[in-house]
Amino acid sequence: MDYIQKYKKRVFSKIFLWFVVGNVITVVAGYTSVVYFKLDDLYAYGLLISIILSYGLIISQAITNAISRPLDTISQTVSYASNNSRDMNQPDQNNAKIARELIHSLSMEIYNLAATTATETTEGSSETQVAPTDQVVAHQFIDQLGIPIVGLDKDQKITRVNRAACDYVNLPADKMIGEPMYDVFKFSFQSDESLDSWIQKSKNNTITAVRSWDRVRHVINQDEAKQFDLVASFSANNSSGTETTLALYDQTHRYNQDDQEITFVALAVHELRTPLTIMRGYIEVFEDELGPTLQPEMTDFMHKMHASAQQLAAFVSNILNVARIEENQLELRLRSVDLPAILKSAVADLELRASVHDKRIELNVSEGIPAVAGERVSIHEIINNLVDNAIKYSGTGDKIVLSCQVNQEGQVEVSVQDFGIGIPQAVVGELFQKFHRSHKSKVQVGGTGLGLYLCKALVRAHGGNIWVRSKEGEGSIFSFTLVPFDQLTEEQVSGEDGIIRGAHGWIKNHSMYRG
Numbered sequence: 313m314d315y316i317q318k319y320k321k322r323v324f325s326k327i328f329l330w331f332v333v334g335n336v337i338t339v340v341a342g343y344t345s346v347v348y349f350k351l352d353d354l355y356a357y358g359l360l361i362s363i364i365l366s367y368g369l370i371i372s373q374a375i376t377n378a379i380s381r382p383l384d385t386i387s388q389t390v391s392y393a394s395n396n397s398r399d400m401n402q403p404d405q406n407n408a409k410i411a412r413e414l415i416h417s418l419s420m421e422i423y424n425l426a427a428t429t430a431t432e433t434t435e436g437s438s439e440t441q442v443a444p445t446d447q448v449v450a451h452q453f454i455d456q457l458g459i460p461i462v463g464l465d466k467d468q469k470i471t472r473v474n475r476a477a478c479d480y481v482n483l484p485a486d487k488m489i490g491e492p493m494y495d496v497f498k499f500s501f502q503s504d505e506s507l508d509s510w511i512q513k514s515k516n517n518t519i520t521a522v523r524s525w526d527r528v529r530h531v532i533n534q535d536e537a538k539q540f541d542l543v544a545s546f547s548a549n550n551s552s553g554t555e556t557t558l559a560l561y562d563q564t565h566r567y568n569q570d571d572q573e574i575t576f577v578a579l580a581v582h583e584l585r586t587p588l589t590i591m592r593g594y595i596e597v598f599e600d601e602l603g604p605t606l607q608p609e610m611t612d613f614m615h616k617m618h619a620s621a622q623q624l625a626a627f628v629s630n631i632l633n634v635a636r637i638e639e640n641q642l643e644l645r646l647r648s649v650d651l652p653a654i655l656k657s658a659v660a661d662l663e664l665r666a667s668v669h670d671k672r673i674e675l676n677v678s679e680g681i682p683a684v685a686g687e688r689v690s691i692h693e694i695i696n697n698l699v700d701n702a703i704k705y706s707g708t709g710d711k712i713v714l715s716c717q718v719n720q721e722g723q724v725e726v727s728v729q730d731f732g733i734g735i736p737q738a739v740v741g742e743l744f745q746k747f748h749r750s751h752k753s754k755v756q757v758g759g760t761g762l763g764l765y766l767c768k769a770l771v772r773a774h775g776g777n778i779w780v781r782s783k784e785g786e787g788s789i790f791s792f793t794l795v796p797f798d799q800l801t802e803e804q805v806s807g808e809d810g811i812i813r814g815a816h817g818w819i820k821n822h823s824m825y826r827g
Contacts, residue, residue, distance in 0.1 A: 319411040323379060326410065330371050338364060382411040386418055459561060463554035466515075468493045468508060471554045480538070480560065481530070498531040499542075507544060511556055514546040521546040527567055528560075539567040588628060592621045619668040622661070629693060644773050646685040648797040651724060652677045654688055655716055658695040669703050671710055678717040684724050684794040690770045691794070697763040698728040698790050706732035709787065723776065723793040735782035743780060744768040767792070 341363050342356060460477035462470060470488050478485055481496060488496050499507060507525075514521040523544050530538045541561040548555065595618050603611065659675050666673050695714070702712045709731035719725040735743065744764045771778040771792045782788035 316414060319382070319414045322410050326378060327375060330375070334364075334367050334371065337367060378410055382415055385415050389415075389418075459559055462493070462497075462558040462560070463552075464493055464511075464556040464558070465553055466555045468511065468556070470496060471552075477560070480562070498529075500529040500531055500537070501525055507542070507558075510544065511546060515548065518546075519548045527563075538562065539564045588621065588625055592618075592625065595621055615664060616668050619665040622665055644687045644690055644770075646687055646774065648683040649686045649688050649691070651684050651686070651691070651716060651726070651794065652681050654686075654691050655695065655714060655726070658692050658699070659714060661692075662696065662699050665700070666703055666712065671703055671706060671712055673699065674711055674713045676713065676715040678715075681716055681718065681724060682796040682798060684774075685797045685800055686774055686794055690774070694767050694770050694792065695726070695728070697767050701763060701790070702728050702730035702732075702788075705788070706730040708732075718796075719793065721793075722796065722799065724796060725791055725793050727789050727791040729787065729789045731787040734784040734786050735780065735788055736784055737782075740780060740782060744778070764790075 338360060342360050457474055458476060460480040461472075461474045462477050463472035465471050470491055470493055473485050473488050478488070481488070483496065494508075501507070505513075505523075510521075510523050514523075523546075525542045528540055528542045530540070532538065540563050543559045543561070545557045545559075546555065547557075595614070599614055599618065603614070606614065655675060655677060659673050663673060699712060699714065706712060711731060713727075713729040715727045715729070717725055744767070767790075768778050771794075775795045776793040778790070778792035780788055780790050
């Protein structure tokens, strides 16, 4: 991603917004002073000029601060890395929110350059010898940085670490140097592109590259993990032997607070399960016993109550599952399941909800769909969320198409298509993030922003992929894949409990935490 272009767009958006707000304030003030207060033209013009000058002064200061803050942070980072000020604290990379990614990448380049320079100075050359005292200083330079720094060679083995990195994983340097990175760090990424896949892509396509990730986890054990923002700098065939340098910006406290908020909500929501189950039971009894005797209007009310209860049950399930994902406690036991049967069951459950909104669900299943490695309840939940989204965003369209087929890669592909309002291309890439909702539709359409995030986590836990194709005004197609059961190895299916996977990869094989 071009972080400079992203920074320019954000600056432009803020300036444009401030400009629009200023014009609105001026127009409202002028209209109010003339129509309501009936001021003379001279007084009205004087008032408007005063407002424009005051607003211009305030906004000029705000724009100056917003634009210059990234430069201030970079300047502080250079001073910190060059050790010009030994008493200064490490610059906070999160201060300049408008250019956070750009600052992260540039800071990583600065730290990487400083660390590489120190290493090369330490190694010396046949022409230049460094004084012993300077060699010691050069060796200790990286240790003076307050953030964990890790160097990797072309085989992703650790070549260097600083003191902060040793403290972060609670291991001495001699236990880390020379070890494969994933034997020391159990990284878990929320994005589709993990560190090793990015490194491989960089090797094939470029000489130097920088990439950052938010909310990366270092999984210590089943109950404990550290969370941080990761910045990686790649330099092919670096003379120091370090091809990739990592900087870890610890955010455990901040991200844990977010997770605790979700956990608190989950605890509260959990209390809804019992009364909700009772309510759904009574509604079903009323429908069975009283349905034939009710007037059409009362029958319609009963159907809407049933549909609302289903929607509330789905909301409760989403919140609880998201909390399990955040606590790294989502664990699926995948077995051979009949996917067409699950799809038919899901459609039967969703038909009432769709009919209440004047929609109908069309199911198209190709012949010869093989059994897939899956968990029935989780697949049902994925379908529920995708169809529920289609119902919400299908607009005036009255049809939702649920289809299933085997794709060219031999995976079983399921798609949910609506013919509604569509999704702007600018937000497609962020759809599967937690709490993300399009600003254009979130006022008109209710939701939590967790459904697609949960779908992605569940699909990935099944070993599949999920994506979307959409065009504004024409609708959207959400698709995901599942692995046919007969494509799994004997080792994977040999366990008595089936295949055990979590939202972040295989449970029994820690090397898969990288996915």
